[in-house]
Amino acid sequence: MELECYPTSERPPEIVPGRPQRAWMDKFAARHPYRCLPLSMANCTGWEILCPMAFTMEWNGGLMQEDIKLTPDRPHPDFHRFVTSHFSHGVATFHPGYLFRTPPGWSMMVQGPPNHVKDGIQPLAGLVETDWLPFPFTMNWIFTRPGRVRFEKGEPFCFITLVQDKPLQEIQPVIRSMKSNPELRDQYEVWEKHRSEFNQKIFRGDPDATKEAWQRYYFKGEFPEDVAPARADHVNKRRLKAPKFGR
Structure with a gap:
């Protein structure tokens, strides 16, 4: 199967396989959080889309588009097409720079990088039917309070993974003793x-x-x-494929 990534800009952001490392996990003694396999597996079960430049966003608490100020560290030709104040109400909008096409029956979960903590701002998640959609989506973050937030060059601003979401409605939760x-x-x-x-x-x-x-x-x-044999299909390390160029 292929995840087709069609650039919608001349210099689209870089896409890389999800990385298990997190700065806050590194700070623990003996890097203790990495012993929690579900954390590390969530971190790398998808692909990261990376910021092409470093910049700062500042929200004054107002409800208008102009109440978010966006400032790159240095001039960049793509900056004001990459991140904008579009929806107002403290929401910053990122443009991933691709139109994605997934195999039939597969949708794309679009969210912030799992367990990537940023103070003062929260990523908003979306589920997109990318098996038919002929136009791109946006990635949005909402300020949780007035203040300033920084994104570094190479920091993930979007995390994408694939799900077969339609069969979910066929699943019946059952509570049993x-x-x-x-x-x-x-x-x-x-x-x-x-x-x-x-x-x-x-x-x-x-x-x-x-x-x-x-x-x-x-x-x-x-x-x-x-009490039972070890699972032969148990996974404790994931290495997704990096994008390649096709025709």
Whole structure:
């Protein structure tokens, strides 16, 4: 399958596979957050679109378009086509620079980079039917309070990933007692027992538990006490393809 990316500008922003690293995760002792596999996997399950220049946005709290001031670090020919104050009410609008076409039945989730925290501003997410849409979309961020926000050159301003969204409406959520699935209940109880014992050892300063530091069951796709075989299709690292040029 292909994700077709048609540039709509002479110098479109760069698209790269999602990267697992986050500055706030790096600051923890022993980079502890990277042990949470769901965090790292979310960070790289899609593609980042990067800012082609560094700039500052400032909102004075007003409701008009002119209440957002956009200032590049240095003059750039594409700046005022790349980011604008279009919707007013503290919303800044970015232009990804591409018209995307996805395979039939696949839509594009457009959002901010997962777990990429910016103080004072929030990315807005959208789901776009890119399997038929003949025009591009925008990426929008909304200020959460008056103030100044900075984007660096090469910083992701948009994150895209693909979903088969239409089959979702066929899925029926069902709430069941754990007793109705004895195998799952037993697996859960074994995990809960191991988790509780391990946390108690950590609290007591047990040297073996402290050295181990964290339990790796999910990271390795394993079950405690081998209550079931490890998943052969478990994924703990994702490397998406970088865009290539086609005809």
